[in-house]
Amino acid sequence: MTALENLWHIGVNAVGGDASVRQSLHAHPITPPDQIIAVGKAATAMAGAAAALFPDAPVLIITKDGHADGAPPHAQVIEAAHPVPNVASLEAGASLLKTVQGCGPQSHLLMLVSGGASALAEVLEDGLTLADLTQRTQDKLASGADIHAINVMRRGLSRIKGGKLLGTFGGARVTTLAISDVEGDSLGVIGSGIGDAPNNVAFAHEARIVASNAIARQAIADAAGADVRSNAETLYDDVTALAPRIAAQLKAAESGLHILGGEPTVILPEAPGLGGRNMMLALLLAREITGRDDLQILVAGTDGSDGPTDAAGAVVDGQTWLSSGQNAIDTAAPYDWLAARHALLKPGPTGTNVMDLLIARKT
Ligand SMILES: Nc1ncnc2c1ncn2[C@@H]1O[C@H](COP(=O)(O)OP(=O)(O)OP(=O)(O)O)[C@@H](O)[C@H]1O
Numbered sequence: 001m002t003a004l005e006n007l008w009h010i011g012v013n014a015v016g017g018d019a020s021v022r023q024s025l026h027a028h029p030i031t032p033p034d035q036i037i038a039v040g041k042a043a044t045a046m047a048g049a050a051a052a053l054f055p056d057a058p059v060l061i062i063t064k065d066g067h068a069d070g071a072p073p074h075a076q077v078i079e080a081a082h083p084v085p086n087v088a089s090l091e092a093g094a095s096l097l098k099t100v101q102g103c104g105p106q107s108h109l110l111m112l113v114s115g116g117a118s119a120l121a122e123v124l125e126d127g128l129t130l131a132d133l134t135q136r137t138q139d140k141l142a143s144g145a146d147i148h149a150i151n152v153m154r155r156g157l158s159r160i161k162g163g164k165l166l167g168t169f170g171g172a173r174v175t176t177l178a179i180s181d182v183e184g185d186s187l188g189v190i191g192s193g194i195g196d197a198p199n200n201v202a203f204a205h206e207a208r209i210v211a212s213n214a215i216a217r218q219a220i221a222d223a224a225g226a227d228v229r230s231n232a233e234t235l236y237d238d239v240t241a242l243a244p245r246i247a248a249q250l251k252a253a254e255s256g257l258h259i260l261g262g263e264p265t266v267i268l269p270e271a272p273g274l275g276g277r278n279m280m281l282a283l284l285l286a287r288e289i290t291g292r293d294d295l296q297i298l299v300a301g302t303d304g305s306d307g308p309t310d311a312a313g314a315v316v317d318g319q320t321w322l323s324s325g326q327n328a329i330d331t332a333a334p335y336d337w338l339a340a341r342h343a344l345l346k347p348g349p350t351g352t353n354v355m356d357l358l359i360a361r362k363t
């Protein structure tokens with residue numbers, strides 16, 4: 001493993017779903033819940049920590065396909081598609097609504113929310129079909145819209161988002177623990193507000209953000225110590241605008257480590273190839289730094305999968321663009337091009353999701 005990959009793992013481990021939930025519940029104990037619900041890409045890890053503390057509570061886990069390994073044996077597990085929902089997302093949404101509505105008058109519900117929840121569980125407003133939902137999701141994802149704009153669309157179609165799910169809760173108390181994968185760490189945006197409560201509810205609601213991009217970056221900075229030159233959450237723009245800006249900053253920077261976080265956007269052509277925003281940014285950066293022998297850059301999603309692929313991102317340097325990757329840029333097909341250069345990172349599902357990290361070393 002390269003030094004940059006090692007640092008990425010340190011950051012990701014610092015925001016693991018299991019450890020984040022355990023630490024939060026240890027620091028601020030809660031009364032035992034009567035029901036545990038975990039929704040999102042980190043649901044299995046978050047639910048595992050809660051179920052170990054509260055073994056008597058029934059557990060519902062809704063997560064992405066292939067992300068359920070290690071789920072508590074007594075949990076009900078539903079796996080669905082991400083980022084574009086499928087029929088399992090509607091089944092998951094129906095189970096979610098039924099479970100919340102089935103909580104008794106005195107009950108305490110523990111909600112564990114992580115990014116990806118929006119696509120993984122849905123109950124549509126009357127008159128809408130799965131085809132409407134998938135089409136609108138695909139269009140928005142390809143348009144370069146950021147997560148705030150995507151989730152405004154999602155909330156408008158939904159009977160469980162934007163606080164509507166907890167609006168159906170008839171019990172006494174809800175505790176929401178959330179891992180943030182959105183700028184500003186707002187509970188109303190994470191999973192389109194699936195763990196948020198509307199105003200004027202009759203139950204007590206406490207919400208905590210237990211992991212975030214800032215926490216992951218700080219863990220990397222702590223591990224790298226005096227070597228760190230910058231640490232900022234500035235990866236919020238189109239990848240074609242970000243790449244030249246970041247490359248120019250790195251070329252002008254002092255030698256040392258640079259840590260950036262956030263979630264870039266990509267505008268896709270009509271029939272894109274295989275890739276994700278991290279791979280696309282890595283490819284564009286490879287072009288910008290071609291020939292430089294003093295720069296190495298890692299760009300990867302902390303959930304372990306970038307777009308609809310099995311890679312989290314890539315590591316590039318001044319040699320990566322030895323033969324041109326322009327065609328891969330034009331067709332939005334960074335995956336195969338980077339794979340051929342052995343530049344992809346494939347850690348598998350990480351049990352967390354705090355957006356993306358860029359770690360660059362200048363020597
Ligand atoms: N071929 C491609 N090249 C570059 N980017 C792509 C490609 N195909 C899809 N994408 C991008 O991948 C993104 C979806 O990626 P991913 O599944 O990692 O989403 P996410 O932001 O983590 O989802 P969520 O916010 O719901 O957790 C979309 O923004 C889309 O533009």
Ligand SMILES: O=C(O)[C@H](O)CO
Pocket residue numbers: 114115116117118119147151181182189190191192
């Ligand atoms: O699921 C979602 O809505 C996004 O990942 C943001 O949390």
